[in-house]
Amino acid sequence: MWKNQPTCSDCGKTFKGPQLRCPKCKGLVAIPPISGPSLNDISLSSMWSLHSFLPDFSKPISLFEGNTPLLPVKNIDDYQDLALKLEFRNPTGSFRDRASSLLVSDAYQNKSQTIVGASTGAFSVSLSAYAAKAKIASISVVPQNLELSKIEQIKIYGSQIIEKGESVDDAIEYSFMVAEDNNAYHASPDNNLLTIEGQKTICLEIVLQKDTIDSILVPRGSGSLIYSIFRGFEDAIASGWITEYPRIYAVSLEKTKVAHLAESLEITKVFLLEEVKKIIQKTNGNEIEIDAESMLDEALILAKNEGLFIEPASASVLVAAKNLIQEELIDSKSSIAILSGSGLSTLNVYAARIRGKKKVVWGLSESSTTKFEILNLIAGKKADYGYSIWISLGKNQSLQSIYQHLTELEEKGLIVPSETEVKRKHYELTKKGLETLDNMRNLIDYL
Numbered sequence: 001m002w003k004n005q006p007t008c009s010d011c012g013k014t015f016k017g018p019q020l021r022c023p024k025c026k027g028l029v030a031i032p033p034i035s036g037p038s039l040n041d042i043s044l045s046s047m048w049s050l051h052s053f054l055p056d057f058s059k060p061i062s063l064f065e066g067n068t069p070l071l072p073v074k075n076i077d078d079y080q081d082l083a084l085k086l087e088f089r090n091p092t093g094s095f096r097d098r099a100s101s102l103l104v105s106d107a108y109q110n111k112s113q114t115i116v117g118a119s120t121g122a123f124s125v126s127l128s129a130y131a132a133k134a135k136i137a138s139i140s141v142v143p144q145n146l147e148l149s150k151i152e153q154i155k156i157y158g159s160q161i162i163e164k165g166e167s168v169d170d171a172i173e174y175s176f177m178v179a180e181d182n183n184a185y186h187a188s189p190d191n192n193l194l195t196i197e198g199q200k201t202i203c204l205e206i207v208l209q210k211d212t213i214d215s216i217l218v219p220r221g222s223g224s225l226i227y228s229i230f231r232g233f234e235d236a237i238a239s240g241w242i243t244e245y246p247r248i249y250a251v252s253l254e255k256t257k258v259a260h261l262a263e264s265l266e267i268t269k270v271f272l273l274e275e276v277k278k279i280i281q282k283t284n285g286n287e288i289e290i291d292a293e294s295m296l297d298e299a300l301i302l303a304k305n306e307g308l309f310i311e312p313a314s315a316s317v318l319v320a321a322k323n324l325i326q327e328e329l330i331d332s333k334s335s336i337a338i339l340s341g342s343g344l345s346t347l348n349v350y351a352a353r354i355r356g357k358k359k360v361v362w363g364l365s366e367s368s369t370t371k372f373e374i375l376n377l378i379a380g381k382k383a384d385y386g387y388s389i390w391i392s393l394g395k396n397q398s399l400q401s402i403y404q405h406l407t408e409l410e411e412k413g414l415i416v417p418s419e420t421e422v423k424r425k426h427y428e429l430t431k432k433g434l435e436t437l438d439n440m441r442n443l444i445d446y447l
């Protein structure tokens with residue numbers, strides 16, 4: 001099936017299967033650079049137009065992934081002409097579809113009845129769709145409190161969902177057990193060589209789509225996308241398409257500011273950390289850390305000016321591009337930013353931002369959300385009169401409307417005045433108020 005045999009980069013042992021780590025020495029197993037056809041002999045219609053660089057399968061499982069547009073920015077001065085690789089135009093809205101196509105093709109070839117995968121969401125959504133296409137059952141292990149829109153998409157494709165642990169690391173660990181119990185094909189993005197080989201096609205396409213490439217900005221996450229991009233450049237050089245590596249920039253979040261805005265960037269274990277460091281050094285790139293809050297603003301600027309709606313993790317590369325262009329470290333005309341996923345998978349995050357709330361619960365009106373926040377403040381003794389509540393809620397609405405909410409809560413018997421000073425009424429929760437708050441908290445936590 002392989003064009004070149006997977007080989008441990010440390011001990012030189014060769015493998016038939018797609019494991020990414022050598023069981024003997026824990027070294028990285030890699031495919032030696034593949035020399036494919038000349039640039040002019042390829043006409044792109046999907047990722048599979050690049051089959052000369054991909055393993056052979058009896059029946060490739062495809063939803064017509066790949067061949068995503070490379071679109072220059074036109075209306076944003078900060079990074080005018082920067083080329084955007086629109087990976088969210090893939091079948092399920094993320095670059096992971098390239099990996100899923102290969103993984104599910106492999107599972108199909110192995111006659112697996114079930115596929116088990118674990119991730120922060122986008123990968124599981126993708127894997128569920130491709131498993132559906134191949135008519136293979138799938139089980140998705142995800143951490144608890146994942147974004148609702150991701151959970152629902154996984155279910156819509158018919159995958160069984162298991163919520164396990166606080167972080168994706170917990171979910172991945174548990175998924176190995178689930179795979180063994182179900183005699184299933186295990187498909188986590190970070191331990192399978194096919195993930196890398198599928199994702200590298202992003203890079204091969206870019207070389208086909210653009211003449212001059214000096215720099216490429218990639219969200220770091222676990223390192224798998226960066227390593228994949230590098231693998232693509234290796235094949236492009238081996239095929240004579242380009243002569244040297246463009247600079248690769250790895251974009252991650254400032255550690256102190258992790259704010260649960262981009263689950264895929266908030267990874268504690270960077271599986272390919274060593275490789276990322278080597279790649280950056282080899283290509284004269286750099287690691288860029290950005291502030292988590294700024295990526296939401298940047299994503300909204302892109303949506304309003306270019307009509308492209310992306311997830312926060314993707315916007316991280318735009319923030320990095322803006323900084324690098326400002327410091328004249330890269331030239332926007334010869335640089336590329338990879339926009340890895342769609343904003344539709346993180347609607348809650350944006351809705352909360354636009355409404356000035358910490359969290360948005362679908363089906364709960366804005367006014368109910370504010371009442372919930374007020375009950376929370378009073379219960380937690382953080383604020384118990386109108387003006388202090390208004391300040392605590394960030395002055396996002398009129399003071400008058402806060403008094404209106406307090407009056408309504410009092411009329412419903414959820415709060416009562418505890419004491420009344422000359423100009424101010426302090427409140428506390430009634431028994432009914434406490435019960436209501438508890439019920440609302442349960443509702444929100446379940447979502």
Ligand SMILES: [Zn+2]
Binds near residue numbers: 010012022023025026
């Ligand atoms: Zn080895």
